[in-house]
Amino acid sequence: xxxxxxxxxxxxxxxxxxxxxxxxxxxxxxxxxxxxxxxxxxxxxxxxxxxxxxxxxxxxxxxxxxxxxxxxxxxxxxxxxxxxxxxxxxxxxxxxxxxxxxxxxxxxxxxxxxxxxxxxxxxxxxxxxxxxxxxxxxxxxxxxxxxxxxxxxxxxxxxxxxxxxxxxxxxxxxxxxxxxxxxxxxxxxxxxxxxxxxxxxxxxxxxxxxxxxxxxxxxxxxxxxxxxxxxxxxxxxxxxxxxxxxxxxxxxxxxxxxxxxxxxxxxxxxxxxxxxxxxxxxxxxxxxx
Numbered sequence: 001x002x003x004x005x006x007x008x009x010x011x012x013x014x015x016x017x018x019x020x021x022x023x024x025x026x027x028x029x030x031x032x033x034x035x036x037x038x039x040x041x042x043x044x045x046x047x048x049x050x051x052x053x054x055x056x057x058x059x060x061x062x063x064x065x066x067x068x069x070x071x072x073x074x075x076x077x078x079x080x081x082x083x084x085x086x087x088x089x090x091x092x093x094x095x096x097x098x099x100x101x102x103x104x105x106x107x108x109x110x111x112x113x114x115x116x117x118x119x120x121x122x123x124x125x126x127x128x129x130x131x132x133x134x135x136x137x138x139x140x141x142x143x144x145x146x147x148x149x150x151x152x153x154x155x156x157x158x159x160x161x162x163x164x165x166x167x168x169x170x171x172x173x174x175x176x177x178x179x180x181x182x183x184x185x186x187x188x189x190x191x192x193x194x195x196x197x198x199x200x201x202x203x204x205x206x207x208x209x210x211x212x213x214x215x216x217x218x219x220x221x222x223x224x225x226x227x228x229x230x231x232x233x234x235x236x237x238x239x240x241x242x243x244x245x246x247x248x249x250x251x252x253x254x255x256x257x258x259x260x261x262x263x264x265x266x267x268x269x270x271x272x273x274x275x276x277x278x279x280x281x282x283x284x285x286x287x288x289x
Contacts (some may be wrong), residue, residue, distance in 0.1 A: 054128035082109035
């Protein structure tokens with residue numbers, strides 16, 4: 001009988017850890033002995049200064065803009081990005097969320113420490129700063145919607161939009177008849193105001209010549225993003241599902257659903273059921289009734 005023994009060999013492979021150290025001897029500098037490159041051995045280290053970066057908030061990218069990096073602690077610690085109040089207004093945060101934010105560096109930079117779950121990551125090598133903000137702090141998030149903070153009034157300008165038609169008819173033993181008709185809109189943009197004048201006119205030639213031109217509507221309007229409405233002054237038409245439309249001159253304040261995110265435009269819930277007694281029903285979506 002033979003005894004068989006199983007011999008096992010255990011190999012211990014040591015893991016070698018080493019820190020990154022820069023050799024200043026390769027630098028072509030007279031005072032290279034006083035140059036300290038040890039801070040660059042830290043992962044993600046950023047020097048204080050001004051950088052041109054974009055800001056990505058929950059996959060919504062704010063185009064490139066100057067971003068300052070300041071040190072908040074010891075000199076060997078990496079500098080932190082300074083999110084200014086102007087940039088903060090473009091993130092789409094709720095008013096109550098903004099009130100919880102404190103500021104550092106003489107009130108120039110936002111401190112998100114009071115908003116639990118908010119993260120700030122420096123992705124300078126990718127050209128942006130990544131902000132992770134829970135949706136509970138956001139006013140609304142929609143990839144197909146541009147927040148009002150990015151809206152602007154545009155440049156002062158003049159515009160002319162018109163359409164013209166003309167024809168000529170010839171018949172034997174009859175005078176030549178010519179007809180010209182034109183209509184369109186003449187306008188100007190100044191700041192948030194839009195001035196418009198709708199016109200129509202024409203010319204008819206034949207046995208008798210007739211010229212006509214008139215302004216069919218003159219008005220001015222501007223957007224009021226804070227209340228999702230449009231203010232109109234001048235000639236206007238009443239639009240209603242209950243009454244016939246008619247023209248009037250005055251002032252109108254109309255809600256404009258185009259200022260809302262796409263998911264909130266034209267929302268009308270459908271309620272079905274049978275009430276056996278008198279009741280009062282309220283439909284609510286979050287805090288809105």
